Amino acid sequence: MFSNIKIASRMNNIRPFYVMELLARARELESSGRSIVHMEIGEPDFPTPEPIVLAGKAALDLGHTRYLPATGLPELKTQIAAFYQTRFGVSVDPASVIITPGSSGALQLVMSVLIEPGESVLMADPGYPCNRHFVELVGGVPKCIPVGHETGYQLTAELVNEALTPDTKAVMVATPSNPTGTVLSREELTAIYTAVKAHGGVLIVDEIYQGLIYGTTGTTALALGDDLFVINSFSKYFGMTGWRLGWMVAPLAYVSAIDRLAQNIFISSSSLAQYAAIGAFSAECTELLEQRRAAFRKRRDYLLPALTGIGFKIASVPQGAFYLYADCSAFSDDSFRFSSDLLETVGVAITPGRDFGDNQPERHIRFAYTTDIPKLKEGVDRITDFLRKPLSRV
Template identity: 40%
Template sequence: MVSQRAADVTPFMAMDVLERANDTDDVIHLEVGEPDFSPPDRVVETAVESLRAGHTNYTAARGKPALRRAIADRYDHVYGVDVDPDRIVVTPGSSPGLLLAMATLVDPGDEVVLTDPHYACYPNFVRTVGGRVETVPLHASDGFRPRPSAFEAAVGDDTRAVLLNSPANPTGAVLSGGTLDAIVDVADAVDATPVVDEIYHGLSYDATDHSVLEYTDDAFVLDGFSKRFAMTGWRLGWVVVPPGYVDAVNRLAQNVLICAPNFVQDAGVAALETPPEHLADIRATYRERRDLLVDAVADWGLGLDYTPQGAYYLLADVSDLPGDSLAVADLLLEEAGVAVTPGLDFGERAADYLRLSYATDAAAIEEAIDRIERVLATVERA
């Protein structure tokens, strides 16, 4: 019999759509956050050199010292923050880092506060460790940026963690330093721990990325190599751990993860040595694609009401189209050959939206825009 824990885990709709789309001919993929860039050449070369040097054995569960030092150096150079490398645990992707954070902080019945909309998998991480989800509503009129006062109203004595994401999936919202600082204060007031997913840092267009570590040491920070360096399949991430939790997280990592791949960790060091111009070029390309889609949504007559500031997603309001967002996503896949993700995946407040990813090339986006426009022209609106 399947455990109740497993039964309570909901499907990841973006991956379901991807599976269906892969079984369909001539589909343009706007449903998943899969960068169409290649990793920097030196990253690939380093991985091959490491393999040939025989670096295929286990490493320490917390990761190779050279990689942890390189990650710590990044916090110094980018944010002016001093992070002890001993507080960094390398993980096979950033999602295992979130699992470690939740397993360390949350006992059955404890509450975790997160935004709505939110990344689709967040509630499942909370439920997997027996926690309860409380949500803070976000509004398109605010650019989907949370208000600290809403967090203050949501937290309570049972709150163990406040989970944030900036730049955010699925909205593209970027939190200001003042907002991060204020939410840290809200969490401190109820002895809750901030857990902040910073995986899209470096991919902001109209705002400045701030790490929560600029405002507190008592936060879990999740990050990795997938988005900035197009290393999604390499499965390499990290978690920065508050000083009082380091031993507990390391014990969990030893038992649950063993370690991240040895040679991939060497490639991670090379990635962090990549000149900043590489990411600047990618960021400029994403900005152009974002603007292309933002203009298209307006031309389609759909609601947007904001401009994403980071990541590579936007939420388009389809509430005046027939059916829910799942039905609209099905229509676009079947009739337009364009795969998008229904907003139902991202919380109740995203139920009337579609998430569109602009992580694919501009030519494909332009073709998707034309296809969607032709289909929507045939649809009777409310």
């Protein structure tokens, strides 16, 4: 047996995704015959759109299975630049587009090229938990600022200005956000950008849910200038989670350093996925994706009042992504226990607040509407039942 185990200390702060434990338990229950309503999963239930799958199959037939340039397939970079022009009227130089293995790859690259050991990155709490870890992996210090419904669970320029210290290198925002689905207004985003620049720092904007904004097509932070980093992904709006493909638009001055690093740590993002993703920008695919966006909006419009109607508090109406971040303190002061009881008793899987930070996680849970309305209704019925019969709780 190997007895000399020495795991590096940088791993000490890397927390697990607690939802994975719940997911594993949900799968176990399912395999023993229980029916489970999944409202925990942060990935669309829709399959990858056919035009993308067909482009992928064609790429295989043509033998496109070799390494590509580290920053990505030129044709795909051009398509992404054209997407910004068509959708937002923003001109992007294809040379500033870097294709990555999921947006997770982009986050790893951006933190590595920007952050010196000891430098800090400001971000909102609750927020996407991996961001803290990406900063820590390069020796940086994530500074998670508690945010609440007063600011739509987003950072504001005022909060940023209060938290800036000489060691602050970057500020990171996500719009729409995971877990709250809230969107930063153009005005607030501009004010944050101005505050970060005045400090001499860099703004990083995670737009991976940008395609899933309801009621408007939203905007991109790239409209503000070309001296900020924008992260995006083929995972969510484009329905390609398992293909592992994302991108970043970086200031041109950083591209050569990012290229060098991408060559070393990734060599290339998946060739097959990149050729497939070219199919994502066809008119046919855009039409399908827009139908899906409308379907997600209908789900939100069903689930939000259904949950508040049975006593959850959802203070900020989410304008995007596929999440509702709810206060469950009317029912429990331990959201992890609440999530686990809900799963065991009535077979509804949700995500406990502790996956998203340290800002009152015990009173929050996240519902994902990545399942169809009949299943969401079934989930709400089961939760209603659970809440009515406190004695039946585990």
